[in-house]
Amino acid sequence: MHALPHDHTGARIKRLRLERHLTQRALCDLAQIPYSTLTKTEQGTLPASPRLIGAVARALRVEVATVTGQPYVVELRADELDVLVQPIREALDVFDLGADPEIKPRPLPLLHDDAEAMLIAVRAGEIKRAAGQLPGLLLETTSAAHTAASTEGWLLLASTYRSAYDVASKLGYGDLAAIALARMDWAAQRGSDAVVSAMGRYMRALTYLRAGQYRTGGRLVQVGLVTLAQAGTSRERDVLVGQLHLGAAVMAGRARDRTAAEGHLAEAERIAEGTGEAARVHWLTFGPTNVAVHRVSVLAELDEYAAAAQAGAGLAIPRDWPASRRSHHYAEVARAQMWTGDLNAAFSNLLRARRAAPQQAKYHPTVRETYAGLEAAKRQLPDSFLSYGSWLGV
Numbered sequence: 001m002h003a004l005p006h007d008h009t010g011a012r013i014k015r016l017r018l019e020r021h022l023t024q025r026a027l028c029d030l031a032q033i034p035y036s037t038l039t040k041t042e043q044g045t046l047p048a049s050p051r052l053i054g055a056v057a058r059a060l061r062v063e064v065a066t067v068t069g070q071p072y073v074v075e076l077r078a079d080e081l082d083v084l085v086q087p088i089r090e091a092l093d094v095f096d097l098g099a100d101p102e103i104k105p106r107p108l109p110l111l112h113d114d115a116e117a118m119l120i121a122v123r124a125g126e127i128k129r130a131a132g133q134l135p136g137l138l139l140e141t142t143s144a145a146h147t148a149a150s151t152e153g154w155l156l157l158a159s160t161y162r163s164a165y166d167v168a169s170k171l172g173y174g175d176l177a178a179i180a181l182a183r184m185d186w187a188a189q190r191g192s193d194a195v196v197s198a199m200g201r202y203m204r205a206l207t208y209l210r211a212g213q214y215r216t217g218g219r220l221v222q223v224g225l226v227t228l229a230q231a232g233t234s235r236e237r238d239v240l241v242g243q244l245h246l247g248a249a250v251m252a253g254r255a256r257d258r259t260a261a262e263g264h265l266a267e268a269e270r271i272a273e274g275t276g277e278a279a280r281v282h283w284l285t286f287g288p289t290n291v292a293v294h295r296v297s298v299l300a301e302l303d304e305y306a307a308a309a310q311a312g313a314g315l316a317i318p319r320d321w322p323a324s325r326r327s328h329h330y331a332e333v334a335r336a337q338m339w340t341g342d343l344n345a346a347f348s349n350l351l352r353a354r355r356a357a358p359q360q361a362k363y364h365p366t367v368r369e370t371y372a373g374l375e376a377a378k379r380q381l382p383d384s385f386l387s388y389g390s391w392l393g394v
Contacts (some may be wrong), residue, residue, distance in 0.1 A: 003273045008372050008394075009048040012042040012067055014292055016060050017042075026041030030059035045340070047373030051254050051301065054212020062176060064211050068365045070172030075362065075393040084131040089165055089176055091138035095183050098146045105144035105162070115141065119283050122166045123322030123349070125357025131167050138164065154191035158184050158200075165203060170324075173333065178207060194231035198224040198240050199282060205247050212242070214255040215254060221248040239281040242271035246286075246294045261298050265291065279316060285325050289318055293329050302337045308336035327357035331366045338373045346376055346384055347385060366394060 017027050024042070028035045033055050040046035048056075048067075057064045065071070076082040094100070105111065114137055122129045141160045145153035165180035181204050188196040208217035222246045231237045244325035249264035269291045277287035280320030284290075292315050299308035314331035317326050350370060353361045361367050371392060374381065 005264060005333055007043050007069060007116050009053065009068055009369065010044050010046075013038075013048070013056055014042040014105065016056075016062060018069070020060060020250075020311075025210050026058070026158075027059060041183045044372070045376050047369045050210070051212070052189075053365075054210070054254070058212050060137050065172060065174050068172075068368075070174070070365065072172060072363055077172065078393070079128070079130065079362075080351055081358075082186055084128070085168075085173060085176065087135035087178075088131065088138070088167065091135040091142070092161070092164060092176070092179050092183055092198075093137070094142060095186060099143040100139065103140060103143045103299055105140045105147065107150060108144060108150075108156060109279045111137070111143035111144055111155055112152075115156055115163070118160065118163045120322075122170075122326045125281055125323045125327060125360045127167060127359040129171055131171070134160070134164060136228055138332065151191045151193070154187045155193055155196055157195050158187035158191060158193075161244060162199070162203070169207075169389055170363060172363055174207070174210075180205070194227050195236055195240055195282075197254065198231075198244065199284075202240070205244075205251070209247070209251050209254065211309070212254075214251050217251045218248060221245075221251070235278065238275050238287045239278045239284060242275065242291075243284045243286050245271070249294055250297050250301060256302065258302060260391065261302070265295055265298060266292070268377065275379040279318070279320055279322070285321060289315070289321070289347065290325075293317075293332075294328070296336070299333050300339075302331060305336045305339035309333065309340050309342065309345075310337060323357040324360050327353045327361050328364070328366075330356060331361065331364055333368045335366055338370050338377075339379075343374055343377055343379055343381065346370060347381060347388075350374075350388065351384075354391075358393065362392060368394065 024038055025035060033052055037046065037052065041048050041052065052065050053064055057067050073082060118134065118137060138160050141157050145157040151233050155349060161180050161184035165177050165184065168176035168180055171172045181200060185197065201220050205217040205220040208220065219246050225241065228237055228241055245264040245268040249261045249268065252260035252264060252289055272286065272288045272291050275287060277289060279285045279287065293297055295310040296308050299311060317329065328348045330353040334346045334353065337346035337349065355369055371389060371394065
């Protein structure tokens with residue numbers, strides 16, 4: 001079920017509920033959410049939080065994407081992004097067929113440079129360019145990895161699968177993102193690299209976070225930590241351990257487990273003191289700043305929006321931070337400010353999210369839900385607000 005003009009998450013929740021012949025009370029009991037929150041969300045006067053979306057999806061036994069309306073097909077088609085998805089899907093399907101006799105791959109060092117450029121493009125928010133180049137790189141690297149049958153080749157292939165995951169998830173294709181992660185794990189196992197395997201667990205945990213399946217996500221974090229225990233001591237390993245704790249902190253926050261969330265943040269902060277800013281280590285952006293950014297997210301997940309907004313507003317983002325991460329952070333701060341009633345500041349941060357990474361912001365559920373919340377407030381906002389809505393396609 002995809003987004004329609006003037007559609008919103010609350011309306012989709014209502015349709016899904018009625019299709020299952022459930023009353024609002026019945027859905028609240030199944031999802032363990034407040035009755036007033038559900039009624040206001042269905043009416044469109046209250047934006048849907050990530051926690052509510054996950055709870056409703058679990059209760060109705062549908063994917064989160066069905067509730068949020070992803071992928072946003074109409075907008076993707078208008079931006080000519082929808083036609084780029086099928087070639088990526090096809091390139092992921094040939095992972096185990098060996099080298100393609102019709103493809104003569106370039107040497108691994110040249111492919112490595114392209115794979116790194118792909119990671120950088122995604123983090124710069126250049127989703128369309130990355131999606132267009134990705135199928136060819138996937139096919140060439142698949143043949144190269146099977147031909148070389150070396151650790152270097154398999155890990156290079158794992159990197160391209162990671163980029164496929166990034167692109168698919170940012171465009172809202174959860175099923176394709178899951179396939180890409182499975183392929184990444186397959187290649188990482190052949191490369192026998194504990195760090196890359198743990199990174200795959202981390203990304204997989206994030207998919208369960210978005211789906212509202214916090215227990216499974218937490219188990220994946222623990223598996224990732226166990227996997228990293230097999231790796232030798234290094235800054236690279238510490239970065240991955242710290243990033244796993246950050247993911248676990250947000251997961252615990254959304255599950256309303258404050259003690260666990262604060263424990264994971266404290267451990268990540270301790271590790272970050274040793275690694276320093278490590279934005280370029282596997283492009284995970286780990287370091288003291290990322291710990292502070294995740295603290296904003298955790299506070300918001302715990303419904304401490306005033307504290308989240310204050311922490312976010314006073315946080316300086318390094319200039320070398322990837323545009324995609326800056327955009328995501330601005331969207332998180334905007335959400336917190338919207339819930340506190342600081343509508344002008346919230347819209348300002350939505351604009352910052354758009355300026356930082358427009359292609360990502362346009363398809364980001366948090367951006368869309370926050371905009372819907374500002375629109376529902378029905379207070380005086382600048383003319384540019386309506387222009388922003390037209391850009392989103394809502």
